[in-house]
Amino acid sequence: MKRSNIKQLAWRNLWRHKTRSWLTVSAIAITTLLLVFMLSFQFGTYETMKEQNLSLLSGFAQVQNPDFKEQPNLEHGFKIPGEWPQILNRQKMLAAYGFRAQTFAILSNLPDTRNRAVQIIGVQVDKEKLLSSLSQKVTRGDYFADQSVKMPIVLGKQLADYLELKIGDQLQLLGQDAYGSLAVELFTLVGTFDLNIPELNQQLAQIRLSDFQQLFAYQNQAQQLVMKSDKLPQMDLFAKTLFAQLQQTNYPENLLWRDWKDLQPALYQAIQMDIASAFLWYSALLLIVILIVVNTLYMSLLERHNEFALLHALGMQPNQISRMLALETLFLILLGLLLGWLGGVAISAYFIQVGINLPGMEEMYAQFGISGTLYPQLSGLSMGFVPAVFVMAWMAMSVVIRFKLSGIRPLTGRQL
Amino acid sequence: MHYAPVIECQQVCKTFADGDSVIKAVDQLDLQVFSGEFICLYGASGSGKTTLLNMIGGLDRPCSGEVFLDKHPLSHYSDDALTDVRLRKIGFIFQSYNLIPVFTALENVAFIMQMQGVDSKMALSKSQAILQKVGLGEMLNRRPSELSGGQQQRVAIARAIVAEPKIVLADEPTANLDSKNSEQLLELMHELNRDLGMTFIISSHDPQVIEAAERRIELADGKIIHDDSIQN
Ligand SMILES: Nc1ncnc2c1ncn2[C@@H]1O[C@H](COP(=O)(O)OP(=O)(O)OP(=O)(O)O)[C@@H](O)[C@H]1O
Ligand SMILES: [Mg+2]
Numbered sequence: 136m137k138r139s140n141i142k143q144l145a146w147r148n149l150w151r152h153k154t155r156s157w158l159t160v161s162a163i164a165i166t167t168l169l170l171v172f173m174l175s176f177q178f179g180t181y182e183t184m185k186e187q188n189l190s191l192l193s194g195f196a197q198v199q200n201p202d203f204k205e206q207p208n209l210e211h212g213f214k215i216p217g218e219w220p221q222i223l224n225r226q227k228m229l230a231a232y233g234f235r236a237q238t239f240a241i242l243s244n245l246p247d248t249r250n251r252a253v254q255i256i257g258v259q260v261d262k263e264k265l266l267s268s269l270s271q272k273v274t275r276g277d278y279f280a281d282q283s284v285k286m287p288i289v290l291g292k293q294l295a296d297y298l299e300l301k302i303g304d305q306l307q308l309l310g311q312d313a314y315g316s317l318a319v320e321l322f323t324l325v326g327t328f329d330l331n332i333p334e335l336n337q338q339l340a341q342i343r344l345s346d347f348q349q350l351f352a353y354q355n356q357a358q359q360l361v362m363k364s365d366k367l368p369q370m371d372l373f374a375k376t377l378f379a380q381l382q383q384t385n386y387p388e389n390l391l392w393r394d395w396k397d398l399q400p401a402l403y404q405a406i407q408m409d410i411a412s413a414f415l416w417y418s419a420l421l422l423i424v425i426l427i428v429v430n431t432l433y434m435s436l437l438e439r440h441n442e443f444a445l446l447h448a449l450g451m452q453p454n455q456i457s458r459m460l461a462l463e464t465l466f467l468i469l470l471g472l473l474l475g476w477l478g479g480v481a482i483s484a485y486f487i488q489v490g491i492n493l494p495g496m497e498e499m500y501a502q503f504g505i506s507g508t509l510y511p512q513l514s515g516l517s518m519g520f521v522p523a524v525f526v527m528a529w530m531a532m533s534v535v536i537r538f539k540l541s542g543i544r545p546l547t548g549r550q551l
Numbered sequence: 552m553h554y555a556p557v558i559e560c561q562q563v564c565k566t567f568a569d570g571d572s573v574i575k576a577v578d579q580l581d582l583q584v585f586s587g588e589f590i591c592l593y594g595a596s597g598s599g600k601t602t603l604l605n606m607i608g609g610l611d612r613p614c615s616g617e618v619f620l621d622k623h624p625l626s627h628y629s630d631d632a633l634t635d636v637r638l639r640k641i642g643f644i645f646q647s648y649n650l651i652p653v654f655t656a657l658e659n660v661a662f663i664m665q666m667q668g669v670d671s672k673m674a675l676s677k678s679q680a681i682l683q684k685v686g687l688g689e690m691l692n693r694r695p696s697e698l699s700g701g702q703q704q705r706v707a708i709a710r711a712i713v714a715e716p717k718i719v720l721a722d723e724p725t726a727n728l729d730s731k732n733s734e735q736l737l738e739l740m741h742e743l744n745r746d747l748g749m750t751f752i753i754s755s756h757d758p759q760v761i762e763a764a765e766r767r768i769e770l771a772d773g774k775i776i777h778d779d780s781i782q783n
Contacts, residue, residue: 140665147653445649448610449710450638450666452631545610545637546649 141455145462156467159431163471164478166424167521170417171479174517176491177413179510181406185367185395190268191330193398194232194361195370198381201391203358209238209313209351212358218384219360228373230365233262234357236347240310240318242290242340244298247307251297253290253340255308257347257357266363269328269341276302276326279343286346288322291336295327302326312352320350367395421521425528432464432532436539444546457540461533468525480518483511555622557717557750558584558607563616565602565773576602578773579616584752586717589744591764592754599773600754601722607752608641608720609633621717638666642711642749644721650695650706656682657691660709667714681709685739701732705739712743719743721753725760737763 149156189195203211215234223232236257243250260279264270270278275295279287288306290298300306304324312318322342330336348354360381364370371394378392396403443456490508511517560582567574577599584590584607592600605611606618609625618625620640628636637643650659657678664674682691685705695703704724711719721740725733737760744751753760761767769777 139671140662144651144653144662151653442651445645446651447634448637448643449663450634452634545634546645 141459142462145459146466148459149463149466155431155434159427159467160471160474162424162427163468163525164475166420167472167475167525168478168482169475170420170521171476171517172482172511173413173417174520175479175483175511175513176486176509177409178514178517179487179512181409182367182512183509184406185402187268188399188402189367189395190363192267192269192335193395194266194363195367195395196362196374197393197398198360198362198378199358199391199393201389204391204393204397207237207358209236209353209358212236212353212356213385213388213390215355215357216384219381222377222380222384223360223362226373226377228364228369229377230363231262231265232360232362233259233266234344235259235359235361236344236351236353236357237359238310238351240308242294242298243307243309244300245305245307249298251294251337253294253338255310255347256339256341257344257351257353258341259344263341266361269330272328272330273326274329276324278326278328281325284323284325286320286322287325287343289326289328289341290324291339292327292329293333293336294338294340295324297337300324308350310351312350313356314352316352318350318352320346370394417520421524425525428464428468428528429532431467432460432536435460435463436536440543441546443540443543447543448545453540453543454537456543457533457537460536460540461529464532464536465529468529472522472525476518476522480513483513483517486511487513554585556583556619557586557621558582558752559619559622560603560607561617561619563603563606563613563618565599565606565611566614575773577606577613580773580775582768582775584718584750586750587744587748588750588752589741589765590750590752591761591767592752592770593756593761593767594770594776596756598770600770602773603770604720604722604752604754607718608643609637638663639714640717642714642716642719644704644707644711644719644724646723646726650703650710652695655692655694656687656698656706656709659695659706660713663710663714669714678709678713681713682706685709701728701736704728704732704736708736708739708743712747712749715747716749718750718752721751723755723757724753725755725757730759733757733759 200211200213223229238255239252240255241250241252258267264278273289274292276289278289281287288308290300298306302324305321306324308318308320308322310318328336330339342350344357348356362370364373374392374394378390382390443460446456447453487510490510492508560580563577563580563582564575565577567576580599580603582603592603594600602611606613606625607620609618609620609628612626620636625633625636650656651662654662657675660678660682661671661674664677665671669677679688679691682688685708687702687705687709690698690702695706698706704727708724711721719740724740725736728736740751740753741763743749753764755761766779767777768775768779
């Protein structure tokens with residue numbers, strides 16, 4: 136028997152119970168639409184979360200002294216090899232990089248009425264502007280724009296407020312250099328930034344790396360090489376080769392490559408948890424819909440036993456009958472998938488254009504340094520997950536159908 | 552007759568377990584059917600007509616004995632091969648017409664040829680011709696639910712003969728029809744038997760059918776107690 140006849144028969148059979156078939160198709164379509172959109176939205180959110188959060192300070196990856204992770208002090212830095220800038224500039228996919236050094240110091244205002252221990256980060260200003268979004272979050276003054284200022288410093292908004300400093304005011308830094316000697320210097324406040332994260336606004340100060348190196352006797356040294364690619368996933372593509380080159384020129388000093396998951400474990404875990412719990416719900420939803428399909432199938436098997444026996448009596452082989460039934464189920468699934476998938480992709484594509492603002496979610500996202508509009512992301516996973524699950528479920532159903540119909544007897548006059 | 556029978560039953564038995572006792576539905580039955588015969592099987596209810604037809608048609612297998620179709624013993628065929636034998640050599644007409652509800656009259660008939668692998672166009676044109684022959688030329692595109700019982704049974708006959716099987720088996724084909732329809736149907740089967748030389752074996756209680764048959768075989772308790780061809 137030709138396949139096309141079986142297909143024709145299957146297709147006709149599908150519309151024997153129009154309402155029932157449409158209900159099943161609708162259930163599949165709605166679930167598919169919902170899940171395609173939800174997955175797109177979810178992964179879009181993660182991408183935004185990761186990129187915005189990592190762009191703030193940590194970058195997409197860093198190279199550090201291996202001990203810096205546990206003890207981030209001046210002892211655990213590295214000499215910046217002369218070849219590194221060349222190597223780094225050669226990387227086509229590397230969008231930005233910069234060296235940083237950091238330590239703790241006490242800042243006080245000049246009347247010395249207020250002081251606070253803060254984290255001082257030395258940055259390469261021009262590189263940092265490409266590397267970190269902090270430079271765009273300067274709300275008062277500017278980000279080291281005036282070259283003529285001698286010892287410029289940029290502070291978190293709350294920190295400046297606490298120290299009662301205005302732009303242009305001087306303040307004193309008191310710390311310890313790399314050799315344990317006292318480091319004292321007067322700085323001029325040139326800008327304050329607002330990162331939306333209170334701890335950072337209260338704790339963070341940035342100065343130029345050259346000033347840092349001079350002040351803390353850290354000539355030609357740094358603790359972090361911070362790197363960024365255009366898109367986060369690109370970073371992994373060249374990480375290995377780049378790191379190998381860097382290590383080679385830096386031999387015999389040890390270096391450690393830290394990817395974003397290592398740099399921001401809390402963010403990584405939050406995302407993993409979110410994925411896990413979401414997929415639990417998605418699986419439950421899919422299971423319900425698959426059970427609806429199985430139910431439709433099962434009703435067919437029961438109701439149409441005599442019909443199958445008739446077809447068998449007339450000369451149709453059991454495997455042809457099961458193929459027919461499997462095809463009916465496949466048509467049902469494909470129809471639902473097609474409608475739902477097109478809907479889901481269309482809605483996602485629309486929101487990719489216009490973005491989504493979710494009222495009430497800002498607070499949660501602010502935690503991770505995210506502000507503003509979210510954009511869904513259509514990926515292989517978001518578009519392929521639901522179809523893949525249904526196709527696998529269909530394959531399982533086909534096996535069951537085949538098994539159930541393998542023992543069918545031809546219709547005899549007696550069964551009527 | 553000198554040529555070989557299309558169907559031969561040798562010592563065919565079929566028993567069913569009924570609780571503790573055993574029912575011999577067909578009991579050591581011998582039968583030869585020759586090409587082109589028009590046979591009516593009759594006998595009391597429970598005499599084994601359906602059981603015998605089922606075994607001849609390859610729908611059921613005997614407990615012992617052998618059914619030969621064109622000299623081939625059916626017991627040598629696997630289930631799948633037997634299914635294929637049914638498809639290619641036997642036409643079935645059931646008591647309640649048993650059409651495929653989602654197919655039109657034309658598609659129901661063409662379906663058999665399509666199952667045999669015949670080109671769709673050809674299957675459809677041949678089916679149309681057959682339906683015209685059985686007087687349903689105007690109702691090709693009606694679904695079974697849109698046809699009367701007699702019309703449905705005529706579609707069933709068209710389906711049974713469209714692929715020109717060697718043998719047509721009909722189990723009480725007129726049981727659900729009134730006498731006028733029965734007569735027309737019988738007429739039709741006779742005509743097909745005459746014109747196309749198909750062998751018909753019909754089981755029936757219907758005196759009309761028994762009357763019209765060329766060879767009458769009476770069954771009782773699974774045995775043949777009367778056979779026209781032997782009497783003569
Ligand atoms: N599947 C079965 N299980 C048990 N007994 C059966 C089965 N099929 C048939 N029988 C018995 O075998 C005997 C012959 O049945 P069969 O259906 O062949 O008779 P029949 O001549 O066709 O009768 P009817 O004229 O009523 O159709 C009956 O006694 C019946 O009860
Ligand atoms: Mg019977």
